[in-house]
Amino acid sequence: MADLQLDSRGVIVSCPACGQRNRLAFGKLDAETRCGKCQGALAPAGAPIEVPDAAAFDAVIAASTLPVVVDFWAPWCGPCHMVAPELEKVARNAAGRYLVVKVNTDAVPELGDRFGIRSIPTMAVFVSGREAGRTSGARPAADIEAFIQSSVGQR
Numbered sequence: 467m468a469d470l471q472l473d474s475r476g477v478i479v480s481c482p483a484c485g486q487r488n489r490l491a492f493g494k495l496d497a498e499t500r501c502g503k504c505q506g507a508l509a510p511a512g513a514p515i516e517v518p519d520a521a522a523f524d525a526v527i528a529a530s531t532l533p534v535v536v537d538f539w540a541p542w543c544g545p546c547h548m549v550a551p552e553l554e555k556v557a558r559n560a561a562g563r564y565l566v567v568k569v570n571t572d573a574v575p576e577l578g579d580r581f582g583i584r585s586i587p588t589m590a591v592f593v594s595g596r597e598a599g600r601t602s603g604a605r606p607a608a609d610i611e612a613f614i615q616s617s618v619g620q621r
């Protein structure tokens with residue numbers, strides 16, 4: 467699952483059986499999907515996915531059928547590196563329930579500016595295109611899960 471990618475049209479996964487790359491539409495992330503080539507089952511996204519640009523971000527936030535957890539981070543930020551493996555655990559546990567994405571605020575500064583991100587790591591949860599919760603600072607996976615659940619539940 468390490469090769470998950472995101473573009474403005476969907477999440478791109480490689481089939482574990484045949485290696486074929488498949489694009490999962492944002493509107494179908496909560497549905498079971500099969501490989502277009504071999505018809506093997508494709509597991510839901512179970513790892514954080516790096517957001518390549520603002521267009522892809524806007525597309526996934528607007529169209530995802532799953533709540534989207536966004537980690538705003540940067541390569542020079544020590545606490546961000548501490549939180550990265552915790553976020554990987556969260557994404558693995560949350561496969562099919564939430565989509566976890568990462569925004570490198572150095573690579574896509576436009577998004578950090580737009581959301582007024584002043585300290586990193588900052589995590590935000592988006593549900594149906596709207597921000598439902600936000601928190602700053604590194605924390606363990608269990609705390610991140612609790613933050614996500616309270617954000618999703620408070621709507």
Ligand SMILES: [Zn+2]
Nearest residue numbers: 481484501504
């Ligand atoms: Zn396949």
